Amino acid sequence: MRHSRSSTTRISRRQLLAVSGALALTAACGSNTGRGGGAGGGPALGQWYHQYGEAGTEEAVKRYAAAYGKARVNVQWRPGNYDQQTAAALLTENAPDVFEGGPTLDQIRGGQVADLTGLLKGVRDDFHPAVLAPKTYQGKVYGIPQVIDTQMLYYRKSLLDKAGVRPPGTLDELIDAAKALTTKDVKGLFLGNDGGAGVLGATPLRAAGLEPVTADGEVGFDDPRAAKTLGKLHRFHADGSLLLGAPTDWSDPSAFVQGLTAMQWTGLWALPQIQNTLGDDFGVLPFPEDGPQGGPSVPVGAYGAAVSTHSGHIDAAKAYVKWLWVERTDFQEDFALSYGFHIPARISLAKKAAKLAKGAAADAVRFTADHGYAQPLLWTERSRTAYQDALSRIITDGAAPDAQLRTVVATTKAELKRVRS
Amino acid sequence: MWFWAFVGPFAAGLALFTYVPLVWSVWLSFFDAHNTVTPTEFVGLDNYTEILGDPSFTSSLTTFAVFSLFIVPATYALSLALALMVHRLRFAQAFFRSVFFLPTACSYVVAAIIWKLSVFNGVRYGLANTVLGWFGGSDIAWLSTTSPPWYWLVIVTVRLWLQAGFYMVILLAGLQRIPATLYEAAAVDGARPGWQVFRHITFPQLRATSVAVVLLLVVNAFQAFDEFYNLLSTAGGYPPYARPPLVYLYYAALGQGQNLGLGSAGAVILALIIAVVTVIQARWFGLGRRED
Numbered sequence: 179m180r181h182s183r184s185s186t187t188r189i190s191r192r193q194l195l196a197v198s199g200a201l202a203l204t205a206a207c208g209s210n211t212g213r214g215g216g217a218g219g220g221p222a223l224g225q226w227y228h229q230y231g232e233a234g235t236e237e238a239v240k241r242y243a244a245a246y247g248k249a250r251v252n253v254q255w256r257p258g259n260y261d262q263q264t265a266a267a268l269l270t271e272n273a274p275d276v277f278e279g280g281p282t283l284d285q286i287r288g289g290q291v292a293d294l295t296g297l298l299k300g301v302r303d304d305f306h307p308a309v310l311a312p313k314t315y316q317g318k319v320y321g322i323p324q325v326i327d328t329q330m331l332y333y334r335k336s337l338l339d340k341a342g343v344r345p346p347g348t349l350d351e352l353i354d355a356a357k358a359l360t361t362k363d364v365k366g367l368f369l370g371n372d373g374g375a376g377v378l379g380a381t382p383l384r385a386a387g388l389e390p391v392t393a394d395g396e397v398g399f400d401d402p403r404a405a406k407t408l409g410k411l412h413r414f415h416a417d418g419s420l421l422l423g424a425p426t427d428w429s430d431p432s433a434f435v436q437g438l439t440a441m442q443w444t445g446l447w448a449l450p451q452i453q454n455t456l457g458d459d460f461g462v463l464p465f466p467e468d469g470p471q472g473g474p475s476v477p478v479g480a481y482g483a484a485v486s487t488h489s490g491h492i493d494a495a496k497a498y499v500k501w502l503w504v505e506r507t508d509f510q511e512d513f514a515l516s517y518g519f520h521i522p523a524r525i526s527l528a529k530k531a532a533k534l535a536k537g538a539a540a541d542a543v544r545f546t547a548d549h550g551y552a553q554p555l556l557w558t559e560r561s562r563t564a565y566q567d568a569l570s571r572i573i574t575d576g577a578a579p580d581a582q583l584r585t586v587v588a589t590t591k592a593e594l595k596r597v598r599s
Numbered sequence: 600m601w602f603w604a605f606v607g608p609f610a611a612g613l614a615l616f617t618y619v620p621l622v623w624s625v626w627l628s629f630f631d632a633h634n635t636v637t638p639t640e641f642v643g644l645d646n647y648t649e650i651l652g653d654p655s656f657t658s659s660l661t662t663f664a665v666f667s668l669f670i671v672p673a674t675y676a677l678s679l680a681l682a683l684m685v686h687r688l689r690f691a692q693a694f695f696r697s698v699f700f701l702p703t704a705c706s707y708v709v710a711a712i713i714w715k716l717s718v719f720n721g722v723r724y725g726l727a728n729t730v731l732g733w734f735g736g737s738d739i740a741w742l743s744t745t746s747p748p749w750y751w752l753v754i755v756t757v758r759l760w761l762q763a764g765f766y767m768v769i770l771l772a773g774l775q776r777i778p779a780t781l782y783e784a785a786a787v788d789g790a791r792p793g794w795q796v797f798r799h800i801t802f803p804q805l806r807a808t809s810v811a812v813v814l815l816l817v818v819n820a821f822q823a824f825d826e827f828y829n830l831l832s833t834a835g836g837y838p839p840y841a842r843p844p845l846v847y848l849y850y851a852a853l854g855q856g857q858n859l860g861l862g863s864a865g866a867v868i869l870a871l872i873i874a875v876v877t878v879i880q881a882r883w884f885g886l887g888r889r890e891d
Contacts, residue, residue, distance in 0.1 A: 262853055265634070265853070265857050266853070268634070269634070269635065269636050282857075284633045284634045284857055285634055285857075287633070287634075288633060288634035288635055290634060362737075363723060370833060370835065371721070371740075371742065371743055371833055372743060372833050372835065372838050373743055375835070375836075375838070376833050376834065376835015376836050377835050379835075421721075421722070422721045422740030422742075422743035422744070423719070423720050423721015423722060423725070423739075423740035423741060423742055423743055424720065424721060424722055425716050425720050425722070427833055427834060429834060438722055559856040559857075560851075560856060560858070563655075563836065563850065563856070564655075566835070566836055567655060567838075567839035570838050570839050570840075571839055574743065574745050574838075575745050575746065585654070
């Protein structure tokens with residue numbers, strides 16, 4: 179997901195020093211656009227990445243860039259509020275030539291990112307459709323998916339056995355399980371410190387068989403089933419089975435491995451750390467289904483490599499993106515699996531990856547293939563914020579779901595009208 | 600010539616970093632400025648009607664009004680109480696003055712993170728929950744509980760801790776300016792030390808200082824952002840409660856929203872509110888009126 183890692187929690191002191199040093203340098207040099215420098219011939223290209231939490235990723239992307247012969251690529255590693263930084267940079271002439279980003283619908287509509295459809299000629303079917311769809315607007319592709327990130331429900335097998343609870347297969351079972359697993363010191367479930375409004379997003383809607391925006395661009399949750407399912411989420415809060423106010427948020431597995439909670443919703447990226455600490459004492463599940471028309475729900479997301487239209491070398495930038503994210507499958511595999519833990523965006527690569535062949539990782543790949551969905555491109559920030567506010571009031575305050583959803587439906591309709599005009 | 604040599608850089612900086620963005624922002628507020636600062640589509644007052652019709656924005660204005668009404672008197676009262684106590688100390692006055700002033704040197708961001716992660720975290724080893732545990736209470740998720748709204752306790756305590764010392768020093772300076780002869784005269788006239796002296800001598804004599812302190816406090820409350828944002832925002836966004844207008848505008852204009860026209864309209868509305876409140880307040884207190 180876009181906000182998969184909280185950058186604050188994983189910055190070591192040394193990194194912080196390096197970053198402040200780099201910032202000071204940037205400030206001293208005036209506008210450092212990341213162009214210039216680097217090896218190789220040809221034009222100079224600037225490329226931005228957000229700060230990945232896993233050690234070695236930064237060195238790896240710099241190694242890939244150095245291996246490119248047709249342009250001098252200067253990689254910038256950007257800690258902090260990355261999406262805000264790219265959004266601000268794209269307003270100016272100093273935007274990076276190549277960057278990882280949504281890109282968002284408004285960036286596409288504003289003409290800030292270049293059409294990359296041509297780069298996927300012949301291999302478009304090899305990219306997972308769930309992550310390619312949100313990069314596609316009116317048939318054109320504006321971002322090449324780099325990896326697939328996904329989120330799952332992790333549970334402690336021993337704690338479930340002790341409480342005599344089966345791994346939950348429906349939302350009602352999950353609510354009961356969370357209640358049964360809650361003791362004085364251990365909570366049943368951790369959905370983030372806000373009670374789940376931030377991370378769950380459209381996941382419960384999918385579990386009810388609905389979606390935020392339908393394929394033909396209409397509101398997809400103007401339905402009594404949505405209110406019914408979202409209303410159930412308040413029970414976690416009312417039962418006191420949610421872990422709230424933990425020092426780390428949902429994206430970090432610390433609360434789960436430290437035994438503050440028996441179940442936690444977190445990302446695939448947390449799997450190696452959980453495996454190292456808990457060994458075999460855990461399992462993974464998709465978000466469970468609710469109602470007869472529902473199904474298990476697995477959110478997927480990915481940054482895409484995008485090209486800024488402000489770039490002075492759009493063709494060179496496109497050629498570089500094609501080389502790195504379409505042609506060099508060896509680098510793509512290395513990037514997905516050697517540092518953090520992601521599913522390669524290319525179906526052919528995901529199939530042959532040994533690390534994804536067994537155990538919980540294999541489950542995750544299966545869930546993603548069977549139930550994976552990504553937030554639709556037309557589900558804009560404004561609609562998402564309205565929905566998230568409503569979800570927060572439903573979960574935390576027990577607000578009436580149908581009244582809350584009515585305002586979200588109105589906001590979403592207005593937004594869909596705006597973006598279709 | 601020398602006038603411009605000295606004033607020029609400052610005036611240029613003021614124009615470039617304050618007036619140009621201000622005018623630009625007003626201009627943007629009349630345009631559809633999604634993801635651009637050079638928009639072309641004039642929309643008139645649409646942004647204004649849209650943001651005033653948005654319940655999240657209007658509720659954030661209410662939140663901030665209630666917050667100001669509470670935090671300004673509370674900080675003033677606490678600072679004054681500290682100043683009066685430190686003023687009466689006969690020994691170690693400098694020590695206590697420094698101790699109470701020290702939190703001012705701490706950044707809002709750092710303080711908010713300490714409050715969030717160690718003092719008021721929601722798990723059993725948080726400081727507040729440990730203390731509760733001694734008395735047999737169960738853990739409270741301070742920042743995630745909306746009924747009762749415990750998050751206000753966290754927000755208010757961090758702000759009081761950060762600000763009270765600073766205003767205490769200003770009030771202390773005001774206290775030290777009050778001539779001792781006034782107290783002597785009052786004692787001769789039979790005023791009882793304590794409340795009567797405070798009510799009729801100390802408090803009226805502090806008027807000029809108090810006006811300055813209250814004005815600063817109001818401006819500070821208007822600008823609330825740092826501790827709110829750092830206490831309550833998560834990677835997924837900001838909860839719908841305790842959301843000051845600046846936090847709302849930050850997400851609308853600078854976040855993924857990038858609706859700079861709407862954000863500018865909100866900023867203009869907020870600026871107008873601040874201007875009106877400040878003018879009313881200045882009139883009320885008679886700021887700048889010659890003392891008689």
